Amino acid sequence: MMTDTHEPIIEVENLVVRYGEHTVLDGVTFQVRRGEVFVILGGSGSGKTTLLRNLVGLMRPDSGRILIKGEDFTSMNGDDRIELRKKIGMCFQGSALLNSISVGENVALPLREHTKLEDSTIEIMTKIKLELVGLGGVEDYLPSELSGGMKKRAGIARAMAMDPEIIFYDEPSAGLDPIVGAGIDVLIRKMQETFQLSSVVVTHEMESVKAIADTVCMLQGGRVVGIGSLEELERADHPYIQQFFARRPYDEEAEDSAYARALTGLD
Amino acid sequence: MALNIERKVSSDETVISVAGDVDLYTSPELRKAVLEAVPGAAGRVAVDLSGVNYIDSSGIATLVEGLRSAHKHDKAFVLVTPSPPVMQVLELSKLDNVFEVRTTS
Known part of the structure; x- marks a missing residue:
């Protein structure tokens, strides 16, 4: 482009x-x-x-x-x-992560809602996004297990989910x-x-x-x-x-x- | 811009040539082409990315899926002459060293 x-x-x-x-x-x-x-x-x-x-x-x-x-x-x-x-990606002030699902699922959510991508593709994309924001390896954590700064980063990863x-x-x-x-x-x-x-x-x-x-x-x-x-x-x-x-x-x-x-x- | 995918099979290589934009909407087409080509390929699977104007993380994830499938089927998987936008996103995703990249077609 x-x-x-x-x-x-x-x-x-x-x-x-x-x-x-x-x-x-x-x-x-x-x-x-x-x-x-x-x-x-x-x-x-x-x-x-x-x-x-x-x-x-x-x-x-x-x-x-x-x-x-x-x-x-x-x-x-x-x-x-x-x-x-x-x-448009939106990173909310309070991160607005859903506490009942993992960090990885939070990042994957927009992709699951708005695209027809396969789960295997979404899983890799989620890992790429979390790595980009310095949160590689935390996809299975719950938001409540993250510090304030990590939550912000996860919120940015989710805002970036749809490229x-x-x-x-x-x-x-x-x-x-x-x-x-x-x-x-x-x-x-x-x-x-x-x-x-x-x-x-x-x-x-x-x-x-x-x-x-x-x-x-x-x-x-x-x-x-x-x-x-x-x-x-x-x-x-x-x-x-x-x-x-x-x-x-x-x-x-x-x-x-x-x-x-x-x-x-x-x- | 739409995605154009062509497949050329020879005795030692299956080449998948990709041109256009690989994004959230078009990457499933690329995924289908790559994952269908891998199991029956006679030799290595080469994805020619020289004609790609734009690629997003869904496109990169699709290439990772192709690489995984090739490993599973014991095939070599090569990216051929990735265009600058592709190389840039591969580097940003820290995946440029994961793929074998060939600079001549």
């Missing part, structure tokens, strides 16, 4: 998502180029989880479009949507100690480099961003406030980006004053 590394594999156009009266995503627009690691960065409540849910097709937006490989994913229904979702073209990671290093988290960052980069995978990573961890990002998209209050390389964002003069990168807390005094004004109506 010939691929142009500059062509966009995901195009998000003017995405708007509301929960009731509350606008969670407000005109979000960006492109993810084929083969890059695209990091969606933002604080709590910035809308990054909602954005991810829309990108993987777990939600539909109120307006706007998401094109995946040039096809309008947002308006797609039925078999077309299912076919396109097969090209996806795009893989999404939701807070991949959340809850891991810094050394194990750094190992996951190395693995994400390795998967991208070796398979030319397009990777979209939602995170708020700056150390992880430094390790993996080709492009960083900064969200605040449901809007894109900056997009570019990490170096470009570090030079940006947007106050929220500067505050986020400097890990400066919110100004409590200003917030207190605003609260008092709202309560009393006095300046």
Whole structure:
């Protein structure tokens, strides 16, 4: 398959998502180029989880479009949507492994559900995927027998099961100690480099961003406030980006004053 | 791109020539061709992969199945002139040293 590394594999156009009266995503627009690691960065409540849910097709937006490989994913229904979702791997924050079946069966599950491959082929594919993520030989273990870092790796192996073209990671290093988290960052980069995978990573961890990002998209209050390389964002003069990168807390005094004004109506 | 498979039998070798994309949907065709060819092959089984544009892990797993079957039937199993995409995925899967690879057809 010939691929142009500059062509966009995901195009998000003017995405708007509301929960009731509350606008969670407000005109979000960006492109993810084929083969890059695209990091969606933002604080709590910035809308990054909602954005991810829309990108993987777990939600539909109120307006706007998401094109995946040039096809309008947002308006797609039925078999077309299912076919396109097969090209997408999702690595959930809590790994989302099924605890009642072995690690190998977890990895094999998408293949058993969505393909007509023989069991013997699936068994070999499962071993290849587990070896790729550094978990060779653990296929018969139950998820409960794995450490947090191993569970993350198993989740990545399962996301890779169908040989996806795009893989999404939701807070991949959340809850891991810094050394194990750094190992996951190395693995994400390795998967991208070796398979030319397009990777979209939602995170708020700056150390992880430094390790993996080709492009960083900064969200605040449901809007894109900056997009570019990490170096470009570090030079940006947007106050929220500067505050986020400097890990400066919110100004409590200003917030207190605003609260008092709202309560009393006095300046 | 669809998968095209041709089989050529000689006195000392059965050559299976593969062209196109070997993926989740087409690898069962390759599996069928390889596993049918192995038991009755007069000599070695050679899978010519020079025309493969793309191969995924289901294709690599299929080649492993072919190798297993060849061992079981006491036959040699050779990959012939694997295209760069095939070599890359074999290396990534750490299986490039498992197969005998011939660089001339």
